[in-house]
Amino acid sequence: MISAGIDVGAxxxxxxxxxxxxxVSRSFETIGLNTQAAIDGAFAAALxxxxxxxxxxxxxxxxxxxxxxxxxxxGELTEVGASAKGVHHLFSSACTAIDVGAEEGRAxxxxxxxxxxxxxxxxxxxxxxxxxxxxxxRALEVGVEKMGELSLKSRTAVPMNAQxxxxxxxxxxxxxxxxxxxxxxxxxxxxxxxxxxxSMARRIGIEKDVVVVGGLAKNAGxxxxxxxxxxxxxxxxxxxxxxxxLGAALHAATPTGGQ
Amino acid sequence: MITYKTxxxxxxxxxxxxxxxxxxxxANAHAKxxxxxxxxxxxxxxxxxxxxxxxxxxxxxxxxxxxxxxxPFSEECMAAVEKAGYARDLCSYMRNYWGxxxxxxYAFGGKFPVxxxxxxxxxxCSHAKWYQVVRDLEKKDxxxxxxxxxxGPYDKLTENKLNYLVGQLHDAIGWxxxxxxxxxxxxxxxxxxxxxxxxxxxxxxxxxxxxAVPAPLDEKTMYALYVLGTLKKHSKEVADFYEELRDEVKDxxxxxxxxxxxxxxxxxxxxxxxxxxxxxxxxxxxxxxxxVGSLYTFALIGAWEDKPDGTWGPRTTPLQKGIRIETxxxxxxxxxxxxxxxxxxxxxxxxxxKTDMMVRIAKEWKLNGVMLHYNRGCEGLTLGIAENRLGxxxxxxxxxxxxxxxxxxREFDEARTxxxxxxxxxxxxxxxxx
Numbered sequence: 001m002i003s004a005g006i007d008v009g010a011x012x013x014x015x016x017x018x019x020x021x022x023x024v025s026r027s028f029e030t031i032g033l034n035t036q037a038a039i040d041g042a043f044a045a046a047l048x049x050x051x052x053x054x055x056x057x058x059x060x061x062x063x064x065x066x067x068x069x070x071x072x073x074x075g076e077l078t079e080v081g082a083s084a085k086g087v088h089h090l091f092s093s094a095c096t097a098i099d100v101g102a103e104e105g106r107a108x109x110x111x112x113x114x115x116x117x118x119x120x121x122x123x124x125x126x127x128x129x130x131x132x133x134x135x136x137x138r139a140l141e142v143g144v145e146k147m148g149e150l151s152l153k154s155r156t157a158v159p160m161n162a163q164x165x166x167x168x169x170x171x172x173x174x175x176x177x178x179x180x181x182x183x184x185x186x187x188x189x190x191x192x193x194x195x196x197x198x199s200m201a202r203r204i205g206i207e208k209d210v211v212v213v214g215g216l217a218k219n220a221g222x223x224x225x226x227x228x229x230x231x232x233x234x235x236x237x238x239x240x241x242x243x244x245x246l247g248a249a250l251h252a253a254t255p256t257g258g259q
Numbered sequence: 260m261i262t263y264k265t266x267x268x269x270x271x272x273x274x275x276x277x278x279x280x281x282x283x284x285x286a287n288a289h290a291k292x293x294x295x296x297x298x299x300x301x302x303x304x305x306x307x308x309x310x311x312x313x314x315x316x317x318x319x320x321x322x323x324x325x326x327x328x329x330x331p332f333s334e335e336c337m338a339a340v341e342k343a344g345y346a347r348d349l350c351s352y353m354r355n356y357w358g359x360x361x362x363x364x365y366a367f368g369g370k371f372p373v374x375x376x377x378x379x380x381x382x383x384c385s386h387a388k389w390y391q392v393v394r395d396l397e398k399k400d401x402x403x404x405x406x407x408x409x410x411g412p413y414d415k416l417t418e419n420k421l422n423y424l425v426g427q428l429h430d431a432i433g434w435x436x437x438x439x440x441x442x443x444x445x446x447x448x449x450x451x452x453x454x455x456x457x458x459x460x461x462x463x464x465x466x467x468x469x470x471a472v473p474a475p476l477d478e479k480t481m482y483a484l485y486v487l488g489t490l491k492k493h494s495k496e497v498a499d500f501y502e503e504l505r506d507e508v509k510d511x512x513x514x515x516x517x518x519x520x521x522x523x524x525x526x527x528x529x530x531x532x533x534x535x536x537x538x539x540x541x542x543x544x545x546x547x548x549x550x551v552g553s554l555y556t557f558a559l560i561g562a563w564e565d566k567p568d569g570t571w572g573p574r575t576t577p578l579q580k581g582i583r584i585e586t587x588x589x590x591x592x593x594x595x596x597x598x599x600x601x602x603x604x605x606x607x608x609x610x611x612x613k614t615d616m617m618v619r620i621a622k623e624w625k626l627n628g629v630m631l632h633y634n635r636g637c638e639g640l641t642l643g644i645a646e647n648r649l650g651x652x653x654x655x656x657x658x659x660x661x662x663x664x665x666x667x668x669r670e671f672d673e674a675r676t677x678x679x680x681x682x683x684x685x686x687x688x689x690x691x692x693x
Contacts (some may be wrong), residue, residue, distance in 0.1 A: 065678065078682040116686045118652065121679065122670070203645070231655045 001058045002050075004044060005248025006073065007082065008066030010103035011130075013038045014087060016245040017048040017057070018253055025049040026242050034067050054222045061252035063244050065104070071123070077251050080108055085247030087211045088114025098226070098234075099243065100216035102130040105193075107201035118204040130216045131191075132165045136189040139172040140182055143173045151186035151221030154156045160188040168192060176219060193234035195227035215242035235254070260547075260692070263473045263517030270504050274484055277500060281315075281490045282367040289372075290317040294439055297374035297393070298303035298384050300489035300560075301601070302406065307378055307433055308451035308493050309443045311315045317374065317391060321349035321489045326359060326366050327534035327666040335362060345392075350385035351636030351666030353392075360396045376438050377403040378431075383608060383639030399578070402438040404431050410505045412608040413600045424595040425588070426554055439681050445587045451470060451493040452590045456576040456597055458498035461505050462488050463561035463573035469551045470624050473517030475508050478528060478550035479540040480518060488560030521692050522683075523547040527620055529647070530555050530640040531665035533632070535675055539680065545691050546684045551624050554642070558602035561577070570623055573618075575601070603640075610643030615648030627655040628687055630680075634674075636664035655693045 007014040008031075017025035027041035027049065047054065061062035062070035063082035070076075077085070079099070087097040088110055097108040109118040122129060137144040158180060160171050170191075175185050193216070195216070198206075210230065216222050227234055237243065293313030299317040307314050326333050336358020339583050341347055343361055345354065365371045368535070368619045377394070381387040394401050406427050410420040436443050462485060469476050474482075482503060487497045510516075526543070528550050533539075540550060557563070562574035577584060577593055584590045598604075606613035621629060629651050634641045661679050664670035684690075 078678070078685050080682040081685045115684075118657070118688075119682065120660075121675075121682075123675075203648075 001253070002052060002056055003249050003252035004043070004046070004060040005056050005082070005245040005246035005250070005252060006039065006060060006062045006064075006067075006070050007079075007242075007248060008035065008039060008062065008064040008069055008100050009244075010065055012102070012241070014242050014245040015042045016242050016249045017046050017050065017052075018246075018249045021251075021253065023142075024105070026239060026245075028241070031066075034201075035066055036059060039070055050251040055172065058224040061248040062249040076254075077248050078103070079244055080106055080116055081123070082244040082247035082251065083118045083213060084108050084110045085114055085250050086243035086245070087247070088242065089250055090212050091209060091235050092174045092253060093209045094235070096201065096210045097203055097212065097243075098212045098214075100130060100193075100214040102215060103219075105129050105197050105200065105214075106198070107204055109204045109207070110226040120200045120203045122200060125198055130214070132168070132193055133216065133219065133222070135165055135169055136172055136185075140176070140185060142182065142186070145188050146171075146222035147189070147221065148219040150183045151190050152224060154181070154183040154187035156184045157189060157191065158184045158188040160192040189220045189227070190219070190225040191229070193222060198226065198229045206230065206231060209235055211237070213237060213240040215241045217241070217249050237238075260521060260523070263515060263520050263522060265353060265518065265520050266469045266511070266516050267498065268480065268504075268507065270500070270507055271483075273500060274487060275473035277496060278490065279367075282290055282317075284315045284631055285317045286365060286369060286372045288313065293328040294376075294377050294441075295372060295374045296377040296378050297390070299380050299382070299389070301386075301598075301604075302378050302380045302409075303428070303594055303598055304491060305448060305451035305493035306428055306456045306591075307435060309432065309445060310435055310439055310447035311447065312446065314376075314520045316491065317372070318490055319356050320352050321486050322359075322366065323355040324531070324534050325485075325524065326355040327351070327668070329366065330668055331534050332364075332366060332664065333358075333535070333668065337669075347614040347667070348635070349390075350638065351664050353385050353389050355393060355666050356389070357396060360393055373397055373399065374401060376435070377401055378388070379403070379407045380408050382408055382604060385639065404434050406431070408599070408604070411599055412605045412686075414613060416596075416599060421592065421595055421599070423542060423601065425591050428591040428595060429588070445590070449584045449590045450495070452584060452594045452597075453497050453578055454498040455493040455594065456496075456574075456578070457561040458492045458501050459560050459597070460573040460576050461498065461501040463499065463557065463563050465505050465508050466552055466557040466561055467572055468505070469514055471512045471523040472525075473515065473519070474549055474551045475516060475518060476551075477540065477544075478516035478556055479537050479554050481552055481556045482532070482537070485556050485560060515555055518651055519549040522549050524627045524687055524689055525549055525551050525625060526630055527551060527617070527624065527626055528541070528553045528555070529617070529629070529631045529644060530634045531632075531637060533671040534665055534670070535668040536671055536676075537665070539676060542677055543684075544663050546689045547692050548684060548689065550630070551626070552620070553612065554602065554620060555618065558616070561602070562597060562600065563602055571619055576616060590615070594688055606643060607639065610646040611650070613643060614647045617647055617651055618656075620655040621651060621654065626656060628659070628683065630683070631658060631660045633660055633662045634665050635662065635670050645682075657683070657686060
């Protein structure tokens with residue numbers, strides 16, 4: 001039996017296919033102006049990887065901010081519910097999940113069965129999300145994928161305000177004019193996001209093990225900042241950006257089958 | 260799934276009429292030879308009532324909430340206030356009210372009716388500055404009396420603290436006679452104090468009836484009913500209406516009439532809602548979730564006390580205790596004591612008062628969860644909510660928070676709030692009812 005989880009985030013679509021509980025396919029597509037095309041494209045790519053046809057998928061669960069766009073889904077799960085499920089599957093010891101996507105940061109407290117006990121989500125401001133790093137990378141004129149590597153070279157902490165992405169960008173510009181090394185600015189950006197995310201997570205109470213997922217978890221500089229801010233180690237899965245899609249696929253594989 | 264019988268409230272239209280008449284009476288007061296006063300909904304309205312039966316108030320917060328409900332007008336008000344140089348993080352009720360003054364447009368038609376005097380309490384910092392600015396904007400030396408009600412919390416009330424407020428009320432009566440040229444009538448005062456006690460106690464009785472499963476009232480409906488107490492709780496008309504409402508709600512409980520046909524989850528909210536987005540309550544109902552009220556709807560005007568069985572119930576009025584008010588001083592002492600006991604005034608002294616009351620509601624009203632509004636529009640009622648949240652979570656109730664603003668729609672993210680409700684409902688094990 002193959003089940004599918006489709007996570008339609010603010011920026012990317014992620015698809016995970018499970019066969020008898022094992023991940024057999026992952027695919028990813030950036031959403032441009034046509035969300036539907038990105039969903040169809042990502043789903044088709046996932047099917048191609050295992051040479052399966054659409055008819056072979058027993059159930060599909062959609063999640064993410066754009067989950068309503070998956071018209072062919074059998075059911076849906078919220079982003080928080082899907083992340084919790086995915087994280088629990090990956091690390092059964094997880095008590096706290098931190099999920100930072102393009103436009104939203106979430107902290108989720110889960111019980112030993114992966115049930116959501118409490119959660120906190122950032123509000124309107126994108127200062128606690130991946131879009132913030134992208135904006136700062138643009139200001140620094142470096143590729144977003146280089147930000148992590150760059151910030152790990154930093155030896156000096158520079159304070160930065162992360163209450164507002166717009167103000168932070170003007171701070172970055174000031175730091176550039178002050179000839180602050182780029183690696184220190186990159187670290188300041190990650191420290192600022194980590195401060196904001198951790199302070200949000202503290203509202204629900206942080207308990208070990210802490211697992212970090214979402215696209216920003218691929219950024220080693222951000223993970224380093226999170227560890228320093230939390231003063232504890234964190235667990236990061238191999239494919240952190242697929243955690244919610246995995247949770248959705250697991251949901252689809254349950255006896256109620258994505259309902 | 261259980262399906263309960265529902266019915267519209269019979270007295271609904273009457274409530275609407277009373278509210279409409281309130282705003283018309285204020286606007287038309289001068290045409291009838293009457294007096295207009297303006298001030299906060301928590302100002303002790305029974306005191307000016309002694310000036311005569313033709314004294315009409317405009318209470319600022321419900322007036323500003325009415326503007327918030329009218330989004331285009333509210334936007335104009337906000338723009339006018341910001342253009343005048345006032346910051347957008349001030350109390351949003353105050354900004355809506357000031358905008359209405361600056362634009363010289365009354366939300367219920369015509370020019371903004373300037374009050375003859377201002378009768379204001381200083382329960383929060385915005386209340387303390389509100390009418391100072393109104394006087395500046397009107398470019399008129401409107402007589403202004405402010406009451407300092409910082410005599411709480413009620414569980415630490417002493418005779419001296421009570422005297423502090425009673426003394427101000429005595430001074431206020433002399434001042435009102437001077438600025439209006441009218442002779443004060445103690446009989447009208449006594450009548451108003453008795454009616455204030457009656458209306459606020461009966462409103463609490465109505466809210467207590469919402470313990471029933473299914474709940475006879477939902478909070479969105481309650482907003483349209485409690486508001487009468489914020490307009491003119493000292494009037495016979497409002498006290499009589501609340502008795503009529505109580506009898507109808509009692510009847511609904513006895514016949515099992517529900518506010519929400521598929522009630523299967525009960526929550527409460529907190530503070531003023533985002534008035535332009537009350538549809539979030541209807542959205543919750545798609546999950547079979549009803550908000551049965553809040554400390555805000557129960558106790559902004561409701562008068563409560565501990566009952567012998569340990570539950571929270573309507574405060575016993577002086578008349579119910581067999582106390583007949585016969586003198587001005589006695590009336591002022593009863594009124595001061597009654598108002599200082601207001602539950603919604605206590606948490607200005609410490610958040611723990613509010614946490615205790617909220618946990619009590621969660622238990623006694625059999626709730627499954629709590630939705631807290633981090634209301635950027637009201638510092639007074641929002642300060643301490645994060646601490647309340649911790650207390651409620653600690654008591655074992657799931658809590659979801661959402662940010663918004665009671666009076667400034669620009670600070671409310673509807674899509675994200677609905678997404679948060681979805682997540683909360685999912686966590687409570689609820690799916691939408693098809």
